[in-house]
Amino acid sequence: MSSFTGKILRVDLTARSAESVSVPPEVYEAVLAGKGLEAWYLYKHIPAGADPLGPENILAFAAGALCGTGAFLTGRWTVACKSPLTGGWGDANCGGLFAPAIKQCGYDAIFISGVAEEPVYLFCDGKSVELRDASAYWGLDATEAEKALHRDLDGVCRKKPCVACIGPAGEKLSLISGICNEGGRIAARSGVGAVMGSKKLKAVVLAGARPMPCHDPETVKALSKELGRKLLKMTLPTGLGVFIGAGGAMMGHLPNIPLDGSLTAYMFREWGTQANTSLAITSGDGPIKNWGGTPRDVRLMEVVYNPEHINRIETAKYHCYSCPLGCGGKLNIRGRKYAQFDETHKPEYETIEAFGPLLMNWSLDSIFQLNELLNRAGMDTISAGNTVAWAIECYENGILTREQTDGLELSWGNTGAILELVEKMIAREGFGDAIADGVKRASERFGGKEYAMHVGGQEPGMHDARNDPQLGVHFVAEPAPGKHTVGMSIEYGAMSLCDICSWAPPAVLHDKEDELSASMNMALISKANACYTMLVDGAGGCYYGQMMGVHMWKLVEYLNAAEGWDYDGDHYMEIGERIQTLRQLFNIKQGYDPAAVRLPDRMAGIPPLPSGPLKGVTLRNREQVAAHWKAFGWDRHRRTDGGGTMTKKHPVFDYLPCVSCGICAQACPVSALGMSREGKSGKYRNVFPELVTDGCIGCGQCARACPMDVITMEEDA
């Protein structure tokens, strides 16, 4: 037994049908579950040129391989589809309880195609699958809809249902909308909410209670116990947060050192991700004034965003399923300025940065309100913040007039105007409507493209590549561009990947300037980061587990125990590489040109900033991205014209012993191999395997599956 259910649920909203489909074990061997399974399925089944908001697009929800095995920090669910924001691969991930809920219905993933005629929600309790009328919930914000569904289903299901739903932003097809669960935790990126809205699917409600399989639960439990025991002891003296801003200022000037990643756990346990805000302001990590400012522009703002302010109003920690760390929290915001609500999830760093320093907004209270508003609406705070920043800069420079902004005085740090604008974006009213599809669309309509910070159509996460050039590589090279959760130098130094992967370079003490190099060594670091992140996503792991390092969160040991395998780190990194390659292939199939993606000049340091920790830095981003591709063995030209295979190995056939059994073609996870080559076997006419698409990912599954040793894997020329 492994940890996979071996089944996926396929739903067609147009035909109002659903079927359970078995997945061959080779697929799991090749790509695990989670994002890997989604990449495998979507690459195959979304036709080239599909309209992201049309019936051909498929919306996928998946749990990771380790979800439900007892492994810690493996409760993340991933949603994937063709992104309406970028036109290429789209995905977003989120915590909460939805990942185990998928598995408890008996599936590793749910794939939804078609478009419903009227608003519906998908209900599954592990026995039956139904599409139910959702007209009573359409129009409600995500938190209210979840509450209403819980109320209406109370007593009807034996198990309390888990709800993933969209808010008004997704219903109104905002291209920067996401999908929510657990009262406003949101899988925010890539416009996944608009895809759900276009399908008229308000919610997915899961109430299954099946056991979740695992090969060796005792070993998994022992690994978790060891980690849990350590984490329990990780507490910091109260009040230390006030020094973080000063620490960041120091860090901006020190060389980078490999750290013990476990120490990040102290920060996440004590404060959550918001601990990073004051650090980011002073160190150069956090963008200021629409990526064009320096700490001088917001002098002492780190005091306002000091993490202790938020800790003081935290009423409880919030843990995703299977997480002993608990970086989340619930805040009591009753009676605070601007607050219309009593409670909110602790805002993440990304949200605070995007509506604080990025807009030169000094009001922490306004951020609680914005956080709750956007979470309820189901709108991505990163994209919304970048879009508002563009609007402000356009207004300040006369590109937008007061008439165009519906009378809003969009000056830097004008908290009232920022709040009003966000409300209008959510309601899609007036000027808010015009910019509710993100900064790329907004700047195409109104101008001010030089102020529009997006990469390949998606607004970037709140970490500055001029501070950590590795981020810039992933912003551009990642198949869902603009993501900040694929790799950074500082994390690489903390993860000790070299201890599990033979080709991952050791992290060493180095000066910041060294990170600007486009050497193969740097490229192997960015490749290792990307491969490991994909592996973690296939396992359903949390980025913060990953950051603790391989000696703390023992992913390789976890996977071997949960699946009954005996693979080493190199083998698992190859799985990560395969997932990343499949996502890239998806883009090529969809006509998204990865070679055309660029960092905006400003983000690349053209021209460089005149002062502060990032003074004088200009990235060599294009060279670094080219080296990254080279490290992956991806051929730039063949890739971009779709005429190549992107593999480093390919199958070659010695047909003599071939018995035409078809096992190899069935084993191929991407259907690159077909039984279509006509020939003779002895005196009989027969068919033999051959490559039938450009999609071979070089995984070798065909060679492993063939009982007659017909196939060997050869290095590409």
Added chain:
Amino acid sequence: MRVKILPPHGCDRNALDARSWAELPEGIRVRDALRLIRCGPLKAKLLLMSVNGERCTPERELHDGDVVGFFFPVSGG
């Protein structure tokens, strides 16, 4: 035995290999590791230290495969 040591800023790494591992005799403690990386007593007082992610004191004994981390609370991790 082999131990991985991740020193804070301003310490000496000469005793460590490229992957930050050091070959050390059995029975040594965290305080010996501090000496190895030339971390002065004053600095050592300010540091949080951990072995395999577990907070510890300088008296903690080390074993083969241990990972020793140090962390200035003010350096922000």
